[in-house]
Amino acid sequence: MNNNLLKNIIRFIWLVLLQILVFNNIEVFSFITPFIYILFIIMLPFDTPKWVILVSGFMMGMCVDIFSNTGGIHTASTVLMAYISPWAQKVVSSKQDPEAGTQPGIKTMGFRWFFFYTLILTTVHHICLFYLEIFSLTDFFGTLKHALYNVAFTMVFIIISQYLFIGRKTE
């Protein structure tokens, strides 16, 4: 348990630094920035209490907000995402029931499950984020298009990260 806690705290710091120092500087087609930091919420173990997920989502969003001068838009969208994450775990059906303490990942739950689970959460987070950032509904579809392009890129980076870092360690 303690080991798990420590691992998650290290991942938290590591993801915040990665987001603000590396990914915030990435821009594809001048408007796409992958938001890799939401991987922290995605990878919280299955039996995490709901309030822990919410509070850690709040803290994660706040850290990113402070560093990128965005007020509270990352906080608001990450909290929303954290709130629906237990629901998303149930909606995406899986063959095996997860054991307590395991964390969602391609290695533990299979590619298909992880892909759809991440897709739901990333889409909710990004759509919320983009509409809050522009703070108006004029050019509704333009904003939606931006958000969905961004979802694709974030997904690519999250799935690559699964194969690069986490895959080997859990064996």
Place this chain on the structure above:
Amino acid sequence: MRPLIQFLIKNYNFFLFLVLEFFAFLLIFQNNYYQQSAFFNASNAISGGIYSYYSGFTDYLSLKKVNKTLADENSNLLNLQKSSFIKTNNKTFIVNDTLYQQQYTYLSAKVISNTTNRINNYLTLNKGSKQGIKKNMGVISPQGIVGIVKDVSDNFCTVTSLLHSKSKISAKIKKNDYVGTIIWNGDDYRIVTLKDVPTHVKIYIGDTIISSGYSMMFPEGISIGTIYLYGTNKGKDFYEIKVKLFNDFNNISYVYIVNNLMKDELNELEKKSQNE
């Protein structure tokens, strides 16, 4: 009372969710309208410290370009010096320095964090209130206007970039002095839009756009960019002019913060005439 408490306990996750979202939205509104969130932005000591440490590494990558702009700027300044002019008028004349009173002072600062890919972009600089920086000072680079100081801490300040959905900067066409407003629509960090120029004005692609000097933040004549495309909307009397910026916002390392020494005087005067 008991049922209420039971209800709260049973649904505590939902209420926690509401409370956290409430705080998040509080931060959003504070950031958008009051600009008082002095702590929750990149000008505080922790995030400013991390950014300046980080830029200590990345600075080396742009040294060559920074050196070139500095050398260019130095040669421009040398050209303006009195010693590089020859007197062509042989009649007597008086140099009277009291004719001029300094209105603007400049302070150089280093950019320690910068974005161009969001809809609302900000920069963080390594100068703060200890060095005399105040809110709403203008920020320029050797190539043109950069933005306006938003928040100040002891040693750092954040700057609302020209590339911000709410930024509005008064500008004019250099050759005929017609004034318009520069805005950014969030698409391309190299292109901004100049609005409010009436359609009877003759403009050409390649015309230079400079600052108008109507705002108190920037002196007149700071370069901004050149006209790149223009058109009119149906039934409107104003052009929509696309301006290509001189500044490469992706590659700004050193900037100048403009201090208008007569700002208070101007402010007071304008307040007076508004009250009447």
